[in-house]
Amino acid sequence: MSQDKRFRSKPWLMLMSLLAAFALVATACGSDATDLADAATDAAGDAADAAGDAAGDAAEAVEDAVTDDGDDDDAMEEEAMEDRSITVALVGNDNITRMGELAAEYFTPETGIEVNLTVLDEQTLREVTTRDVGAGGEQFDVVQIGMYETPQFGANGWLVGLNDLAAASDTYDIDDLIPAVRNGLSVDGELYSSPFYAESSFVMYRSDIIDNMPDAPTWEEVAAIAREVDSDEMAGICLRGKPGWGDLGAAFTTVLNTFGGTWWLANDDGSIGASQVDQPEFAEALNFYVDLLNDAGEDDAANSSFNECKTLYEEGKVAMWYDATVAASLFPEDVVENTAFALAPTKETAASGWLWAWTLAIPVSTSDQDAAWQFIDWATNAGYHEIIAEEDGWRAVPPGTRKSLYERDEYLEAADAFAQRTLDAMLAAPIDNPGTEPRPGLPGVQYVGVPEFQDVGTRCTELFSAAIAGSTSVEDALADCHIIASEVSN
Amino acid sequence: MAMFTRAPKAEPILGQNRVVHHLLSLLTWIIGLLFFFPLFWLTLNGFKEESVANGDPVLFFDPTLDRFSEVTEANAGLLSFAEAFGNSFWIVLASTALAMVLAVPAAYALAIRPMRKWRDVLFFFISTKFLPIVGIIMPIWIIARDLNLLGTRTVLIVLYTAMNLPLAVWMLRSFFAEVPKELIEAAQIDGCSLMGQIRQVILPIVAPGLAATALLCVIFAWNEFFFAVQLNPTGASTIPVWVNSQQKFQGQFLAGLSAASVLATLPVVIAGWFAQKRMIRGLAMGAIK
DSSP: OOHHHHHHHOHHHHHHHHHHHHHHHHHHHHSOTHHHHHHHHHHTOHHHHHHHHHHHHHHHHHHHHHHOOSOHHHHHHHHHHHHOEEEEEEEOOHHHHHHHHHIIIIIHHHHOOEEEEEEEOHHHHHHHHHHHHHTTOOOOSEEEEETTHHHHHHHTTOBOOOHHHHHHOSSOOGGGBOHHHHHHTEETTEEOSEEEEEEOEEEEEETTTOOOOOSSOBHHHHHHHHHHHOOSSSBSBBOOOSSSTTTHHHHHHHHHHHTTOOSEEEOTTSOEEEEOTTSHHHHHHHHHHHHHHHHHBOTTGGGOOHHHHHHHHHTTOBSEEEEETTHHHHSOHHHHHTEEEEEOOBSSSSOOOOOEEEEEEOBTTOSOHHHHHHHHHHHHSHHHHHHHHHHHOGGGSOOSSBGGGGGOHHHHHHTTTTHHHHHHHHHHOOSSOOSSSOOSSBOOSSSOBSTHHHHHHHHHHHHHHHHHHTSSOHHHHHHHHHHHHHTTOO | OOOOOOOOOOOOOTTTSHHHHHHHHHHHHHHHHHHHHHHHHHHHHHTSOHHHHHSSOOSOOOOOSHHHHHHHSOOTTBOOHHHHHHHHHHHHHHHHHHHHHHHHHHHHHHHTSOOTTHHHHHHHHHHTTTSOHHHHHHHHHHHHHHTTOTTSHHHHHHHHHHHHHHHHHHHHHHHHHTSOHHHHHHHHHTTOOHHHIIIIIIHHHHHHHHHHHHHHHHHHHHHOOHHHHHHOOSTTOOHHHHHHTTOOSSSOOHHHHHHHHHHHHHHHHHHHHHHHHHHHHHHHHSSOO
16 A cells, blocks of 8 residues: 555554654754753653663762762762752743843853743733742742832742841842832842843823923823824823733823822721822722823723833824833834933923833742852842843843943933933832822832732723723722722721 | 326425525525635645735735744754644654443443443443543642642643543444344354454444544544643643644734644644544434434
């Protein structure tokens, strides 16, 4: 029977052959040929591993016996160094992927520590790392967490304090961290995670279209300019409208803060007090936000967040954008040339810009704290800035974490358009006192530093986003959100 | 003179009328295209530049394979396409094989030699699917943690086997029930052993059903994301987790994500295409009749 006939009469044979071939080709394309064999070995379970270890140990013993030159300790130390590896959980981003590449190029050869990166989307990473860190899953030696989680995890005793490790390091320099960022990542003075990059928020606008934007505008001024320049071809402003406490929730809460509103009052012990969603300041802030988007906002605002607004701004479809300072470092050169920057708009407060950092932290469950710290030290110290600058140029350096970056002439020259504005925004961010009322929990600007905010913020922003889309009224959204927020009040 | 009367014209059933027939065909095409359109758009996006994919929708553009090469490029330390594919391949293969090995005898017993209260047993199998997975993930996670199975392929092989087993038993039972009793009795009279009956009489008849069941197990295991991301998000993870890792929280990723999704769906589409005849035959003779 010919090969063709055999396959025709047995399509399963052909299918399995194809799948096997696909697997082999894919494996061969992406990595070395031993991966498939490794996969098969792993699939067979721990027995194979144990057998492999035993065989490896035996081989090493023989090798030691043959090559023994009386320097056993050095050999063992070297061997231990070679075997070290850490697993790092990260959020998907070009900066982060680049760090992984550079770790393999610089960090691993220098220290002998192999770095395995697990990249997930933001929401999934939060779920996975929160459980792993909180319940001792021991899957990760280093986790990327935000400024919202760091103080909460640190206060819960889930993270390794970094002050002593930083003090013992010749390369880290904890005092070089921008103070607001350091405060936001500390509990009682103990730093619990090291910032990889940090951001505040500011207004980015087309300098060739808008010439009357103050350096420190009010929201009324921004809204007036947005309505003035709004046209069929170009929206006046892009604001986040996508549901999520870190999306619409972040942008709106900075507006809420400066309008004199807050999500909850704080009890004397710092716990969550009465919901303030039914207060006039809250309604005024939300009405302002929704009206501005309706009058001069981007199309499909209810589905827009950072990525969507960035695209619209770069394509010239919006004249102004209020969002994270890090956006400026991601713009193409021609966009930066036509862009000017203003501080986050205010109303009742002196400053209103948010403060956020993506950071690296060590769960207490790590099996190799020393290796984890060596990696964090390498990825977040000023030396890493030098590596990135050498490889990709100074504009690509992760911004907002260290004062020394803003003292480098090379950086100031390369990021001339936005470096000083970013630093001003970072320094002005009102981390300890973001509004007009004391608020519950740990410090935070665009969020409330309590675990409950994650759920309440997400559910309420779904309602607010529906109000932006016009499928519900602001009044109904506020009434429903007040019920949700009241559920967690003490 | 003989009287001839024309037989009363039969009432045309729906679809026999030409107009209705054409309308039904048109409706079928529209529904088919609606279902197909997201996959078509996903595939198109995979061949676009990021700026084109993220801009206003366009049908005509300069196609590029760059997104496919970008997402399949192996970056040091990151779960690569090749690793994820290899992991998925072995996990799916092992879990499907295990599920079939366990399901065939169970289905045989329930269909050919039913014991007392076999309906309760059958209901018990399917009742394990009633509980929402999210409701049991924490106990499973703790057990996996205590057995040092987090981050291993083993945990997914075990769970996917358990996940597919009820479905496989139910489907296979209905296929076995289709086998004529007379054939089995004839084989018994001829002195055929139990294994001989299964191998020579029953399995050839239910082969299309076995294939359909195995393919469904493969598809469910290949596409499974929740267990994979909760219990095995690290280096030994699967294709759905790799697709998830293509998302970026800052920066454009739609075209890259589309390319990754196309690569992830390709094996299932190929498998379905090759097996469609057998699968339709299997499904028609069995459970979904």
